Amino acid sequence: MTRKVRRWSAAAVGVALVGGGLIVTRAQAAPDLPARSAEQLLVDVQSPTTRTLSGTVQTSTDLGLPALPTTQGTDTSGLTGLLTGDHTVRVWLDGTDRGRVSLIGNNSETTMVRNGTDVWTYASADRTASHTTLPAPSSPAPTPGTPATPQQAAQQLLAAVEPSTTVTTTGTARVAGRPVYELVLTPAAREKTLVRSASVAIDAQTHVVLQVTVDAVDATHHAVQVGFSSIDYATPDPKLFTFTAPAGTTLTEKPAPTGTEPAPTPGGTTGPAPTPGGTTATAERPKVVGDGWDTVVVQKVGTLPTGSDTSTQTQQAQQMLDALPKVSGSWGSGRLLQGTLFSAVLTDDGRVAVGAVPADQLYAALG
Known part of the structure; x- marks a missing residue:
C-alpha cells in the first residue's frame, strides 16, 4: 500500500470520529454491496457526493480516567463535555462554510453556528454568547476541542496517523439505516501506543463517514464511539445558520485566529497554554x-x-x-x-x- 493511500486511510478515520456513538444494529442483515477494497474506499471518502446533511449524532467516551475532585459534579453540557460520558448532538451542514452543531444537555444546550465568515457560540446554561468574524471566506471555522461530526473526527485522526498503519476492510453493515462499508485501521506492531484499532463506517452511496469507533489495547469496551443515529441529506433550512442571541444573553466579541498563535494544545485550544490554576504561561510552541x-x-x-x-x-x-x-x-x-x-x-x-x-x-x- 502506498504512503499516499495510507494517509487517505487515516483521513477516513478522522472523518468518522466526529459523528456519534455506535449505532450499527448487528441484528440486521448486512447489506449486499459490490465488493470494494480498502484502497478504493479510502479514495471514495475523499470525494463525498453530497455536502449537505442534517442528523442526530450519539457520542460515547470512556477513557478509563480516575474520578478526580475537579471532575465530580462538573457540568458537562458544554462542548468539552464530549470528552466523557454519553451525549446527543444535533448537526446541520450546508457546504463548507455553513454549519450548526448543538450539544443537548439535561437542562441546557450549547450551540455553535457558522455562516460564511461569522461564527457564533451560545451556552444556555449561563446565557452567554460569543461572536467571531473570520478573516477570509476560505478560512476554516474554529472547531471545538472535541469533534462533533464524523468528518471532523476523521480529519483529527488523520493528523495523528502515519504510514505505520494497517488498513483492512471488514465487510458491510448498517448505520442510521444506511448501508455502509467498514474499514479498520490498526497500528503496526512496532508502534508503542495504547490504541488497538480504529474502525470507520462509510456510506456506500454518498461516501460520507457515518461512524468511528476507537478501541484501546487494555480495554474490553470501546474507548470512543461517534456515529449518526439518524441522517438526512436534504439541504437544511437556511434560517438554521442565522443566529440571534436570546434576550438577556451576554454577548462577547472575540478576535479571529491570526495564524500566528502557538500550535493547538492537546485539548484542542489555541493560544498560551493555561496552567491548572488558571494562569497563563509564556507562549511556547510544543x-x-x-x-x-x-x-x-x-x-x-x-x-x-x-x-x-x-x-x-x-x-x-x-x-x-x-x-x-x-x-x-x-x-x-x-x-x-x-x-x-x-x-x-x-x-x-x-x-x-x-x-x-x-x-x-x-x-x-x-x-
Whole structure:
C-alpha cells in the first residue's frame, strides 16, 4: 500500500470520529454491496457526493480516567463535555462554510453556528454568547476541542496517523439505516501506543463517514464511539445558520485566529497554554517527539500559583494534582494521569507531556 493511500486511510478515520456513538444494529442483515477494497474506499471518502446533511449524532467516551475532585459534579453540557460520558448532538451542514452543531444537555444546550465568515457560540446554561468574524471566506471555522461530526473526527485522526498503519476492510453493515462499508485501521506492531484499532463506517452511496469507533489495547469496551443515529441529506433550512442571541444573553466579541498563535494544545485550544490554576504561561510552541500513533507532545504550561492565592480554581487544581500518583525519573518529578487511551504527565517544573502511549513513553519524551 502506498504512503499516499495510507494517509487517505487515516483521513477516513478522522472523518468518522466526529459523528456519534455506535449505532450499527448487528441484528440486521448486512447489506449486499459490490465488493470494494480498502484502497478504493479510502479514495471514495475523499470525494463525498453530497455536502449537505442534517442528523442526530450519539457520542460515547470512556477513557478509563480516575474520578478526580475537579471532575465530580462538573457540568458537562458544554462542548468539552464530549470528552466523557454519553451525549446527543444535533448537526446541520450546508457546504463548507455553513454549519450548526448543538450539544443537548439535561437542562441546557450549547450551540455553535457558522455562516460564511461569522461564527457564533451560545451556552444556555449561563446565557452567554460569543461572536467571531473570520478573516477570509476560505478560512476554516474554529472547531471545538472535541469533534462533533464524523468528518471532523476523521480529519483529527488523520493528523495523528502515519504510514505505520494497517488498513483492512471488514465487510458491510448498517448505520442510521444506511448501508455502509467498514474499514479498520490498526497500528503496526512496532508502534508503542495504547490504541488497538480504529474502525470507520462509510456510506456506500454518498461516501460520507457515518461512524468511528476507537478501541484501546487494555480495554474490553470501546474507548470512543461517534456515529449518526439518524441522517438526512436534504439541504437544511437556511434560517438554521442565522443566529440571534436570546434576550438577556451576554454577548462577547472575540478576535479571529491570526495564524500566528502557538500550535493547538492537546485539548484542542489555541493560544498560551493555561496552567491548572488558571494562569497563563509564556507562549511556547510544543515539542513533538516521535511520529504516528506513538507521538508525544511536550508543552511548557507553567506551575500553580503559590503563596496567598486561595482562589477556588487554584484550590481545585491542587486537589486534582494531589489525587494523582507521584512519579519521578531522570527527567524530574511530577504527577501521572493515565487512562486506557492516553497518558499525561504534569511535571513539577511546569511541563506537560501527553500522548496515546504508555507512561514510559512520556518519560522518555520528557528526558
